[in-house]
Amino acid sequence: MLNQQQSNVQERTLVSLSVEAPCASETTENPLYQNSIPHSTDQITPNVLKNIEQLPHLVKAYENLPSHIQSSILVDLLERSNKSTLQFVNSLIMPVLKCDFLVSLPYELKLQVIGYLDVRSLCTASRVSKIWQLVIEGDKNTWLRLLQQDGFDLPDPSFSDLSAKQLKMHYRHQYILKMNWRKGRFKRIEFEGHKEHIVTCLQFDDHKIVSGATDATINIYDTKDPTAPYAQLQGHAGGVWALQYLNNTLVSGSIDRTVRVWNIQKRKCTHIFKGHTSTVRCLEIVEPVMVDGRLQPSQPLIVTGSRDFSIRVWTLPDVEQVHDEPFIGEGTNPWFKFLLVGHSNPVRSIAAHGNTLVSGSYDNTVAIWDLEKGRMVHRMEGHTSNVYSVVIDPIRQQCMSGSMDMAVYVWNLVTGECLHKLDGHSNLVGLLGLTPRHLVSASADRTLRVWDASTGVCEHVLAGKHGHEGAITCFRHDEEKVISGSEGGLKMWDIKTGRYMYDLVSRVEGVWWVAFDKSRCVVSIRTREGTSFQMLDFLAYEPE
Structure with a gap:
């Protein structure tokens, strides 16, 4: 198109070089001027033909004028032109002026x-x-x-x-x-819960949701088919307070003082570990990671904390070797490694990385343990009330603890010294979460606080007009967002700005547990009808 337009311009220039004006018949037959002649023969008057005959002389005269006078004449002509003519002129000029430097x-x-x-x-x-x-x-x-x-x-x-x-x-x-x-665009999928019982622990992946509750059962839901009947693992004689799975191996701890190991696919308990004399309150499967050039620990471990003041360490069994009856670890247990004693009150929280274990207790202390040698390395004092939550920061060689004394402490893993005391909450700090950049604390004062993980500076307080109306019961976060639950619903916050974004769940009596991955969020809620699960799928969102 551009070449054709340039060709037409060249043709017009060549024609304009003619010294003698063409006669009327020549003008009307010349292709150059045919676009200038109205299509309706009613408009071809003698005056129009006479003006067309003068065009070559006008063009010749225009070429010989100084540029500033040419510009002035063009302005006058354009001001006297209608819209369609201006559009035509623009279509000729714009391609000539455009220059694509990238070419x-x-x-x-x-x-x-x-x-x-x-x-x-x-x-x-x-x-x-x-x-x-x-x-x-x-x-x-x-x-x-x-x-x-x-x-x-x-x-x-x-x-x-x-x-x-x-x-x-x-x-x-x-x-x-x-x-x-x-933007809060997701598909909401609902699953039946544990009736009127409290959901105490939850984990999920692409294929399943696994939940433990005070009804002594563990439910396994198919995330691909919410209408499918869920599988239920029975065996505990009391509420399940802690669980975690790794691949096909599930480990659970209960009020019945036992630790059970399950084959998830076969829905079968393969091992029952005994030894604790009170509720198993927390547990963690510790996977080997590279530390100082070697795998620590050398094999996967189970670490459990109990209300009997102790911590027990087992080797993670192979659940693929399934027998008719589960192994019951009474007396000699080939998987048992260590009994860690040192706390003088219930162990409420544990966190591990490599061979380093951190525990928080109702005795107001935080302890650091060596999982390779089975001994306490440091006992840190500073809190004035029960320690409810601990997290470990292997990157900075630190750990953090939250307590009923309303404070968060930051400790050095190597020396055991207190590095920072983070104040600001006005009630129990029951939950902590850590990512490489952010430490987040949640409190019974209805707020969450976002701290710089390196400096301990408080960056944001998640509260205000859209804040929670009750104690924070659960939360999770990453480097983009914080999702937190309490009485009334589940909220999402921008972790970088502290800004409230939207409610994911609202008008419920309580939120027991929340977890999320890259594309989904799973939440356990309580309503008048009992407990249930909702999976919010941000990948399956379909505009209405």
């Missing part, structure tokens, strides 16, 4: 230029021209950079085998998912 650059420089653009700018730039689109959509490094820059997961399997188009689609998928979280 003339070497390919390497093109990539450097687009390397400075964010995703919105890239999307805009890709619509400028076909060349821009091909460069932007054809470069793998551009989309890898955006994935890393925006904190998105790299695709599996090895992203090195994926094309630029596949990486772009993966980025698009991740971006839409992020926007769904931000």
